[in-house]
Amino acid sequence: MSLQDIKNRFGIIGTSATLDRALEIAVQVGPTDMSVLITGESGVGKEVFSKIIHHSSPRKHNHFIAVNCGAIPEGTIDSELFGHEKGSFTGATEARKGYFEVADGGTIFLDEVAELPLGTQVRLLRVLESGEFMRVGSSKVQKTDVRVVAATNVNMAQAVERNKFREDLYYRLNTVPIRIPALRDRKDDIHILFRKFAADFAQKYRIPPIKLTDDAVSMLENYRWPGNIRQLKNTAEQISILEKERIISAETLLKYLPDYRERNLPMLVTSAAGDGAFMGGDDAEKEVVYKLLFEMRKDINDLKGLVSGILKGDKTLHEQDAQTLHRLFSQPEPEIVPTQGAYRPTFIDTSAPIEDLEHQEEVEESLSLTDKEKDLIEKALQKHRGKRRSAAQELGISERTLYRKIKEYDLNL
Numbered sequence: 001m002s003l004q005d006i007k008n009r010f011g012i013i014g015t016s017a018t019l020d021r022a023l024e025i026a027v028q029v030g031p032t033d034m035s036v037l038i039t040g041e042s043g044v045g046k047e048v049f050s051k052i053i054h055h056s057s058p059r060k061h062n063h064f065i066a067v068n069c070g071a072i073p074e075g076t077i078d079s080e081l082f083g084h085e086k087g088s089f090t091g092a093t094e095a096r097k098g099y100f101e102v103a104d105g106g107t108i109f110l111d112e113v114a115e116l117p118l119g120t121q122v123r124l125l126r127v128l129e130s131g132e133f134m135r136v137g138s139s140k141v142q143k144t145d146v147r148v149v150a151a152t153n154v155n156m157a158q159a160v161e162r163n164k165f166r167e168d169l170y171y172r173l174n175t176v177p178i179r180i181p182a183l184r185d186r187k188d189d190i191h192i193l194f195r196k197f198a199a200d201f202a203q204k205y206r207i208p209p210i211k212l213t214d215d216a217v218s219m220l221e222n223y224r225w226p227g228n229i230r231q232l233k234n235t236a237e238q239i240s241i242l243e244k245e246r247i248i249s250a251e252t253l254l255k256y257l258p259d260y261r262e263r264n265l266p267m268l269v270t271s272a273a274g275d276g277a278f279m280g281g282d283d284a285e286k287e288v289v290y291k292l293l294f295e296m297r298k299d300i301n302d303l304k305g306l307v308s309g310i311l312k313g314d315k316t317l318h319e320q321d322a323q324t325l326h327r328l329f330s331q332p333e334p335e336i337v338p339t340q341g342a343y344r345p346t347f348i349d350t351s352a353p354i355e356d357l358e359h360q361e362e363v364e365e366s367l368s369l370t371d372k373e374k375d376l377i378e379k380a381l382q383k384h385r386g387k388r389r390s391a392a393q394e395l396g397i398s399e400r401t402l403y404r405k406i407k408e409y410d411l412n413l
Helices: 003-010 017-029 046-055 077-082 118-130 156-161 167-173 187-205 214-222 228-242 250-254 283-311 319-330 369-383 388-395 399-408
Strands: 036-039 064-068 107-111 147-152 176-179 267-270 276-279 333-339 342-348
Touching: 003 017, 003 046, 017 046, 017 176, 036 046, 046 064, 046 107, 046 147, 077 118, 118 147, 118 167, 156 167, 187 214, 187 228, 214 250, 369 388, 369 399, 388 399
Parallel strands: 036 147, 036 176, 064 107, 107 147
Antiparallel strands: 267 276, 267 342, 333 342
């Protein structure tokens, strides 16, 4: 079966060289029993690749079971994977087969495998090495012949360094690695995918398909797409349903990409020689520059308003205007200074005499997104008295993501 046949069968669209290489590896490793670790950001289509591997193998007529390890509570994950005996825990009213027993002779896809508890990782390692497992509450060893394909959007090497994932299990799963490129690394495929989704939704909802202007196409291709193909598909569906006009301009598209400007701002980084240059970088560092620019723009607008009033002959300085002037000229001035390879703001008190400035200690403001995120999660959980579903809705994230963040930050609430 050719690469194009594989794409047609599994609905894969794109001509990116990195995407084609990932598909070639999946097809080549399919007929073997080697373990495969698929890596890539959320929304790139990792489960599709696991199905390609399964259907390219002699196991294709047997079970294929996809398991989202991050969606199963820690207390029940062992029972789900390996089964349990009657009475082995509260609520176990009868014996139950686990996925490894049901999928004997087939393939198990472990999505978000980095979320597995360490105890479960030990059990999984034994299955991979010997094909043996025991049900929860049983001392009887059982055999299974299952091919494991795992996937994660986590940097596994870092997870191993932080003792979040067993090193021996990592290397056992990573026999054949497949890296799926992010959508932003496949710019030539973005518009093709969008047109395909737009056509599908036009047929589904019986409406004319939407089309993008040239400037909208440029915006579409330059957006970062943190949610990858899943986000692109959702955006195409929203626009198809909500917009009456079928020709979509950049201005209209921008309403569906609210963080477009923020995510495409330049940032200051230090080169090896120590000088600064504007170039793309991580979101955390872009956020620092964006915050400074936003505050500067606000100050400029305030000054424009004051000057405009003076030019119009309004010589009365209102209390609010006086407060504005006091705020603009009495607050510390932000200065961009290099810190640990990137530029961050530090605040210097310019009200002090010039001769004292060189002796003044600089105080750096903490702008860590990790700290901010942890603080917001704690506040949301406290506000909703530990109710995770309500807290997740308040934060605008899924309950599963909130559960993962609670574990990541080790929040005891």
